Amino acid sequence: MAGVGPMKAAAQVRPLPKIRFLNRSFMALVVTPRFPMGDWFAALDRELARAPGFFGSRPVVADLAEAVADDGPANVPIILEGLEARRLRLVGVEGVEAGVLFGTPWARLAVGLAVGLAGRDLAPEPEPAATPAAPSLLVDRPVRSGQSIVFDAGDVTVLGAVASGAEVLAGGSIHVYGPLRGRAIAGLRSGPGCRIFCSRLEAELVGIDRLYRTAEHWGAGLQGRPAQVLCDRGTLRLSPLA
Incomplete structure (x- = not known):
């Protein structure tokens, strides 16, 4: 019976790389569509023509609270499609229930949007007795x-x-x-x-x-x-x- 060869050396265990998490803040611009929507989009187109680099590649949040209050949620997908057609980088939606965005032909992009982004408009926390100077x-x-x-x-x-x-x-x-x-x-x-x-x-x-x-x-x-x-x-x- 042939002798058993030497056992292979145990495989070297490589340490896993450390995962680093960095804090980074992104500043978004907020647009507030309002009815009559045709007039609002015409005004937006005029301003985009005057200052084509204003939005650039900057993230944009759509605040739809006024539009929903004026005309209900039915036209929300149409409004968002109109913003997307103008190549605005939508990253968030405010002022509308999440369920309005899902189950619609526009859900492809709605899935990628953060609904109800926390922001400055939320109720502020109580200020401490001594407020440090603003940077x-x-x-x-x-x-x-x-x-x-x-x-x-x-x-x-x-x-x-x-x-x-x-x-x-x-x-x-x-x-x-x-x-x-x-x-x-x-x-x-x-x-x-x-x-x-x-x-x-x-x-x-x-x-x-x-x-x-x-x-x-x-x-x-x-x-x-x-x-x-x-x-x-x-x-x-x-x-x-x-």
């Missing part, structure tokens, strides 16, 4: 064309210019100590109480919270002047700084 970001160089400064934790201060084709997005207020020629959107976290200040208004678009205006809407009287942008009773208002 801020200081940008000590010009913001060049194609660059995007995104800081959702608080205010942004830019010591130089914001070039055409650049953008600054802030959770709080925005201060630009130079010409503002690109896009500036404030209040994405803190809401309509925030403001935008600049030493020379030459912007393509300014916005606070869910309101925005393009250069065609504020007239030549403010162009090239120190200005501030604020929300006043639900309207975005621009005014010169003395």
